[in-house]
Amino acid sequence: MSAETPDYRDTVFLPQTEFPMRAGLPAREPAWLDRWARIGIYDRLRERAGGRAPFILHDGPPYANGNLHIGHALNKVLKDFIVRSQQMMGRDARYVPGWDCHGLPIEWKIEEQYRQKGQDKDAVDLVEFRQECRRFADHWIDVQREEFKRLGVTGKWDDPYLTMNYHAEAVIAAEFMKLLMNGSLYQGSKPVMWSPVEKTALAEAEVEYHDHTSHTIWVRFKPMGLQPKAEWIGSSNEQQQTWKKNFEDKLRALDDLIGSEAEASVVIWTTTPWTIPQNRAVAFNRDIAYGLYEVREIADNSTATKGEKLLLADTLAEGVMQAAKVENYVRLRDVPTDQLGMLYLVHPLRGVEGADGEWDYRVPMLAGDHVTDDAGTGFVHTAPSHGDDDYQLGLLHKLQMTYNVEPDGTYRADLPLFGGEAIIQPDGKDGPANVSVIKQLAWAGALLAKGKIKHSYPHSWRSKAPLIYRNTPQWFAAIDRPLVDGMGDYGDTIRARALTSIDRLVKWTPQTGRNRIHSMVENRPDWVLSRQRAWGVPLTCFVKKGAKPDAGDFLLRDVRVNDRIIAAFEAEGADAWYRDGFKAQVLEGVADPDDYDQVMDVLDVWFDSGSTHAFVIRDREDGSPDGIADLYLEGTDQHRGWFQSSLLQACATRGRAPYKGVLTHGFTLDEKGMKMSKSLGNTIVPAEVVGQYGADILRLWVAQVDYSVDSRIGPEILKGTADSYRRLRNTLRFLLGGLAGFAEAEKLAPDEMPELEQWVLHRLAQLDHVVRKGYDAYDFQGVFQTLFQFCTVDLSAFYFDIRKDRLYCDAADSTRRRAVRTVMDILYHRLVTWLAPILPFTMEDVWLSRFPSEDDSVHLHDFPATPAEWLNEPLAAKWDHVRRARRVVTAALEIKRSDKTIGASLEAAPVVHVEDRDILEALKSVNFTDICITSDLSLTADPAPNEAFRMAEAPGIGVVFESAMGEKCQRCWKILPDVGSHDHPGVCARCDKVLGHG
Incomplete structure (x- = not known):
């Protein structure tokens, strides 16, 4: 100038x-949160949304026991995206946040506090202990609420739902009593996942799997002899003769097979030696090929015996011989499976010094489809009290259940040889039980081989301690028992209603979620409802003293009693159940309190959270008219957790799923795809991200990821x-x-x-x-x-x-x-x-x-x-041509900028050669010079010279560089011939006119 x-x-x-230009989000975001609270934005939206179609995203309750992790942030921000977007698209999008407040994690924390103070939990009044748990939950609810709000999550934060609110506890109890009344509730004795450390049963959703090193043993079971089993013997001599005739040849063949001295052993393999004292049978599979093998040569440290005969699955025999350090062996003959079922075995601990006759019973061989030849020996040691397959086989054959293991994971004190020994110790480590059993088997001559194996093993998701299967009396919801409730539109059993809901009533996003939960529900066992703990909603029922669980009068079923319990819980919360005189109060005029025992177990917390549809969606004013949520949104692990517990609970009490849609997200990993853990130092804490970048950056991360996967x-x-x-x-x-x-x-x-x-x-x-x-x-x-x-x-x-x-x-x-x-x-x-x-x-x-x-x-x-x-699709098609041609021009000019021929595109006046007549006409119909940000530009149909710049993506277009002619306008910077010829010095005609107009 x-x-x-x-x-x-x-x-x-x-x-x-x-x-x-700089956002300053960490410092400025809190002021907007305060502003939204001050103007009451959530409630104002509800007031304005009258008449709109409601949209209910029902919040899966996080657990009130710690600061938020990055998975919480992902989950809550996704929910907030949905609530806000649905609202802004014309719905009445209501969101009531909630918390899961009962259960073992909180109880465990309070017990830890007692232990640190040297207090005995059992010496504390139960109601006072529960109040301590309530105060602990209250504290963390307040902490988590502020952390969620800081993420910008909108909702009814001043009135969330809590499973420990009095109304919630009353409804949870009421929902449980619907099971009592509709016939699905029963007390049974069966093996369940049990935590010796926490001394309670666990639901499937409370179990996680980690690598664990277990003892593994190969054990000989000697034949006891050949005799018809009880079910083969009829009530008359004629029937007995018929059985004898039918099986005489097979008995003789089996006698030839194992030898008159019964020197052939059936070999089992197990990774739980502590279950051997509870053995009641050995299972085989009719479809597996078995053989009789003779040991010929052994290593010096082998526990096998030269000349002994072993019954093994053919595909597994070599592995067994290697484990037993057998150097040479021979297969003698086939073992027909129809003969195995006639064989009784001797328990390997029978006759051991100090056994006191504990194991002097016959061990039958039973056919079972669960037996495979993938690993082991092809024969499965069966302890009905300590495994589901074992239990099912035991039911079928009326095997006796055992009660050898106490709640703390120790053998009962009077069990011979092993009394009082721990399977799992209070610190979660292995107790001496496994080693003791292995030693006794060795002394008894029953131990063929031993070793160790690292495998995936169930652990408590709370204490992280290993679990065991343990037979205990528990309360169950029968998912295949026909319900008496008049709500059979989608089936008469919980399972049928759930499967129908999955297929007909619910949209699963992604669709793979449907397959996942369908297979889980299709194959799941009855729901274990009871927990032997203190902090929760009690199983509000009474059982008749002396009555057997299958008796018709075992459970007290009376609407008046139920109504009194509900009213008391509404007024005082579930603590009322534990107050002196409560049983007499609710049974007055209905039954003699002395005739009934009050059940003191508490409900599985998954029943609590599974019932939230009733006290949130159904009961609240901001719920849904039909009591059904539009959407549940949680991580993929909730197919076996909250999605399933909500589904089963609602199918039991209202006949269908409580949701119309289910959306799942994956887990959060570090940048290398590793699972986050404090020990690895790779955790990302939401509060730290918010403090460094601001919540909007964390939210933007959520928006940029494919949340359907990790x-x-x-x-x-x-x-x-x-x-x-x-x-x-x-x-x-x-x-x-x-x-x-x-x-x-x-x-x-x-x-x-x-x-x-x-x-x-x-x-x-x-x-x-x-x-x-x-x-x-x-x-x-x-x-x-x-x-x-x-x-x-x-x-x-x-x-x-x-x-x-x-x-x-x-x-x-x-x-x-x-x-x-x-x-x-x-x-x-x-x-x-x-x-x-x-x-x-x-x-x-x-x-x-x-x-x-x-x-x-x-x-x-x-x-x-x-x-x-x-x-305007025709216009869009035309401008696609324009943009493609522009890219050729700007690319050609960029080369000239790079080699310093020009400093800016306004210094250019390129000639653009266009072969396609339609494209040429399109470019002529617009101000292509302005579009290319040049001072001048020429369009021609002439063929482009060899030196013209071209791009493969825009064939038929060539650009020849020319410099703009004229002077630079000191206002708009275009180089034009007319600059300097107007009233205002140094400007072009357009700028002169603007200045003159001004």
Whole structure:
């Protein structure tokens, strides 16, 4: 600029905004949270939404016992995306957060506190102990509530649901008593997953699997002899003769097989030596090929005996011989499986010194389909009290159950040889029981081989200690027993209703979730409802003293008693059950209290959370009219957890699933795909991310991942997320700056706008469909990527880049500039609302920067309606040609910038050769010079010379570089021949007119 040329900078309409370039989210977000609380935004939305169709996302309750981890953040932010987007698409999206408050983890913490103080838990009043648990839960609810709110999660935070609220406890008890009344409740004795450390049964969903090293043993079972089993013997001599005739040949053949001296042993293999004292049978499979093997040569340290005969599955014989250090052996003959079923065996501990006759019973051989030849010997040691397959086989053959293992994982004190020894010790480590059993088997000559194996083994998800299967009296919900409740539209049993619901009533996202839960429900056993603990809702029922569990009068079923219990719980909570005189109070006038025992077990906490549909969706004013949620959303592990417990509970008490849709997400891993753990030091704490970057960055990470699979997060990933945020923020800042002072009077109708503005409206109409469809499908990654690409590619790199000249340099009231600002206003309203569910803090900032208000919020607005007539496919097709041609021009100019021929594209006046006549006409019909941001540009149908720049993706287009002729306009920077020939020195005709107009 010469000394004589005026400074025109103040005449250019540069963007004006106070919206900061740096977000400062960690410091600024809390103020927006305070503002939302002050204006009561959630309740105002409910007031405004009267008459709208409700949308209920029912919150799966987190457990109130610690700070949030990154999985919590992923889960709650996904829920918030859904609630906010459904609200802004015209629904009444209600979200009531909740907490699971009962159960062992809290009870365990209180017991730890007692142990540290040297107090005896059992010496503390039970109600006072429960109150301690309640206070512990209250504390963590407050902590977690603030952490969830800090993530920007909207909801009814001032009135959440808690499973320990009095009404909730009353409803949980009422739901349990529906099982009592409809016939599904029963008391049974069967093996369940048992935690010796926590001294309670565990549900399947409370079990996790970790590597564990177990003792493994191969044990000889000697034949006892050949005799018809009891079921073969009829009630008359004639029938006995018939049995004898039918089996005489087989008995003789088996006698020939094992020898008159019974020197052939059936060999079993087990990884739980401690269960051998509870053995009641040995199982085989009729479809497995077995052989009789003779040991010929052994190693010096072998426990096998030269010349002994062993019965083994053929596919496993070699492995057994290696384990027993047998160096040479021979297969003598086949062992027909129809003969094995006639054989009784001797328990390997029979006759051991000190056994006192404990194991002097016959051990039958029984056919079982669960036996395989994948590992072991092909014969399975069967202890009905310590395994489900064993139990089922025991039921079929009426095997005797044993009660040798106490709640703390020790053998009963009077068990010969092993009394009082621990299987699992209080610290979760292996006790001496396994080794003791192995030693006794060795002394008895029954131990063929021993070793150790590392395998996946069940552990408690709370104490992390190993579990055992243990036979105990427990309360169950029978899932195959016909229910007497008049709600059989979808089946007469819990299982039938659940499977029907899965297939007909519920939409599973992803669809693989349907297969997962269907197979689980199809094959699951009865639901173990009882826990031998203190902190929970009790099993509110009474049993008749002296009556057997299968007797009709065993359980007291009376509506009056049930109603009294519910009323007491509503008034005092479940603590009422434990107060002196409660039994007499509720049984008064109905039954003699002395005739009944009050059950003191508590309900599985999964029954608590499975009942939430009743006291939240059904009972609350902000619930659903039909008591059914639109959506449950949790991690994939909840197919065996909350999704399933809710499904089974609701099918038992209301006849169908409590939800219409189920959405699942994966787990969170570190950047290398490793599971997070404190020991590895790779955990990502939500509070730390929020403190460093802000909640919106964490939320943006959630929006960018494919949550349907496991998601990775770490420092480098978060840096990338922050970079995406900055680019998006710059787009929004440009919009704000360009709209400074925009007024309604400036607006133009679409048909008054140039084609490029009409093309932007077309893109917005397309996006409106994509965004709404994406939010409805819970495809947040798709929504964000679509909008991000639009902002960075269509807007920043194309539309804004082209229209900066008109926005900055045209006259304030020019139609061209008004068209740009009208489109920017339209863009603003859509982008800010479309992104508000994902980035609530930032979009609030953007909204208030333009529309400051004491009580307004972007979150009080819906997505704007977008006219369908904005769609213009012919125009879009034309502009696809224009954009493709533009890319060739800008690429050609970039080469000239790189080699310093030019410093900016406005220094160029390229010649563009276009072979396709339709494309050429399209380029001529628009201001292609402005679109390419050059000072001049020539279009020609002439063939491009050899030196022309070309791109493979745009055949038929060639660009020849030419420099712009003229002087540089000191206002708009275009190089034009007319610069300097107007009233205002150093400017072009357009700028001279604007200055003169001014």
